[in-house]
Amino acid sequence: MRSIKDLMNGMENDTSPGNMPTSSSGDDDGLCPLCGRESLCDGLGYVRADLPVGHPQFGQLFRCPNYRTNAERKEKLRKLGNLEAYKDKTFESFDTENIPNLSPKQRDSLREALHYAQAYASQPTGWILFEGTYGTGKTHLAAAIGNSLLDHEERVIFVTVPDLLDYLRGAYAPNAESGYDETFDRLREAGVLILDDLGVENPSEWAGEKLFQLLNHRYVYRLPTVVTTNADIETIDPRLASRLADNKLVQHVRSKRRISAPTKNTSVDEVPDLGLYREMTLENFDTRTRTTVEERSNLERAVQIAREIVEIKSMWLVLIGPSGTGKTHLAAGIANELDKAGVGVIMVTNTELLDYLRSGVDSRVQLKLERRLSILRNVSVLVLDDLNFESMSAWAREKVFQVLDYRYLRRMKTIITSIRSIEEMDARVRTRILDRRRSAVYVLTGRPYVDRMPRTY
Numbered sequence: 028m029r030s031i032k033d034l035m036n037g038m039e040n041d042t043s044p045g046n047m048p049t050s051s052s053g054d055d056d057g058l059c060p061l062c063g064r065e066s067l068c069d070g071l072g073y074v075r076a077d078l079p080v081g082h083p084q085f086g087q088l089f090r091c092p093n094y095r096t097n098a099e100r101k102e103k104l105r106k107l108g109n110l111e112a113y114k115d116k117t118f119e120s121f122d123t124e125n126i127p128n129l130s131p132k133q134r135d136s137l138r139e140a141l142h143y144a145q146a147y148a149s150q151p152t153g154w155i156l157f158e159g160t161y162g163t164g165k166t167h168l169a170a171a172i173g174n175s176l177l178d179h180e181e182r183v184i185f186v187t188v189p190d191l192l193d194y195l196r197g198a199y200a201p202n203a204e205s206g207y208d209e210t211f212d213r214l215r216e217a218g219v220l221i222l223d224d225l226g227v228e229n230p231s232e233w234a235g236e237k238l239f240q241l242l243n244h245r246y247v248y249r250l251p252t253v254v255t256t257n258a259d260i261e262t263i264d265p266r267l268a269s270r271l272a273d274n275k276l277v278q279h280v281r282s283k284r285r286i287s288a289p290t291k292n293t294s295v296d297e298v299p300d301l302g303l304y305r306e307m308t309l310e311n312f313d314t315r316t317r318t319t320v321e322e323r324s325n326l327e328r329a330v331q332i333a334r335e336i337v338e339i340k341s342m343w344l345v346l347i348g349p350s351g352t353g354k355t356h357l358a359a360g361i362a363n364e365l366d367k368a369g370v371g372v373i374m375v376t377n378t379e380l381l382d383y384l385r386s387g388v389d390s391r392v393q394l395k396l397e398r399r400l401s402i403l404r405n406v407s408v409l410v411l412d413d414l415n416f417e418s419m420s421a422w423a424r425e426k427v428f429q430v431l432d433y434r435y436l437r438r439m440k441t442i443i444t445s446i447r448s449i450e451e452m453d454a455r456v457r458t459r460i461l462d463r464r465r466s467a468v469y470v471l472t473g474r475p476y477v478d479r480m481p482r483t484y
Contacts, residue, residue: 059091067091091179109185110177116170118145132369136282137164143280144168148175151219151251156271158256159282160371161402165255168280169221172253182218188225189397192234211237215244219251224398225267226258226405239266246270257371258405262437301366301374304359309333312356313476322473326353332469333357337364341438343459343466347445351475354444358410361442365408373403374410381423400426404433410442416453428455435459 059066068074068091123137140157147155148171155172157165173183191214214220222242243266245252260268271277314326329346336344344361346354362372375383383399403409409430416424432455434441449457449468460466473479 110170110173110183113166113170113174113185116167117174118148118171121164121167121171130367130369136369140164140168140280140282143278144172145175147253147278148172151176151181153249154246154252154254154271154277155280156254156256156277157280157282158260160406161257161373163257163282163371165257165282166223169223169253169255173219173221176219183221184214184217184219185221185223186214187223188238191222192238211241215241216250219253220245221253223255224401225254225256226263226401235264239264242267242270246273246276249276257402259407259437259439262405262439301359301362301372304355304362304374307356307359308363309357309360312353312360316476317479318473325472329353329357329469329471332467333361334364336440336442336467337361339440341440341465343435343441343443345443345445345449345460345466345468346471347448347468348471349475350446351477352471352473353476354471355412358412358442358444362408362410365440371407372410373406373408374412377411377413377415377418380411380427381419384423384426396426400430403430405439408440408442409434412444414443414445415447416456417447417451424453428453431456431459435462435465438465 058064059068074091118141121137121141123134123141126134126137129137140163143155144157151172157168159165170185173185176183242252244250254271256263260271309330312326312330314323314330318326332344336342346357348354359374362374366372384396414427416427419427431441433439443460445452449460452460460468
């Protein structure tokens, strides 16, 4: 993929007047000489949007929706806009019908998101924000908007926010200062700017300030901007959050769809799917088979607490107990209830978590570790099954703590199961777990389920 600096260079020289139609006369039969269809633009290639007086874009010219560029120029614009890697991301390839295990609400959400994206591409005015957990198709729709606009020679720039900030940091270095202001201005003035993965970044104070300057400029001048995020808007820079909350400028599109089940060709940035735990529900959690009065009471209370946690937005739940006592089943039951309601959920075991983080460091993996950490930090509900800090290296322990601390400070729903007692846990995690204002701890005291099963010999 081209660097941001490369994709910016030459952008402005690419829109030469020689490529613009100069005649406004159509054919005698009323067909446009540019596209051969019923004339909307009188052969100019531009139209004025039907907007009320006082609208920020009243009187401005927009590409005629019937205008099509030639293939060579389109590919050049695609390279300049950094959309080469997303060439296959179109509205036609955005599947809303053939994805298995979607609830009607999730499928309707995808159809609605597609509808809003297509409408925006047909007339890109204002901002559009795609919100949703990882794997909901936000990047696909954002890129599809960009590819659609290329058909009309719109000057589109597509960039992920972490890559943008990496470039800004590098450009600010003493030996790379040349051309910085010009490049930053091209970002600010792009015909349509698409920023993917806002909230994934962990910017320095300087880089964060530059990101605000960029978006604030486009906000003040009402420049067409597409943003995607898997973060809770309340957790990002308050200055950016206030702009994104302006409903007069920004359309909010929220997608609800669980992450696809992993396959042999699954992308390295995916995490295990809830489908592995689909049969574990709160309804079929066994509290009766060969249990004593005390065991049954303990298990029934556990189910009651699990149901209450489903309804509480910001609470943590920590389930402690020996292997086989039902901790994973209860955690999966909570996750499945929330998933059915369209809430983004990631459930991962201790071993899967460590593998996920380690592979993110591999230089051959396109997705950076920071993005993987952001996925874990920002998912609506994170379930860590069989959490065991003792099995982690110092590096992994620090990364997992950073995720947990981030979620603790922002009161984000988190479910933890462990065979370790509270006293045996990492001291920093223990202090957060024991905060009764934000966390509930429940200990399952019964015999393991396998020990309660009848003998078959």
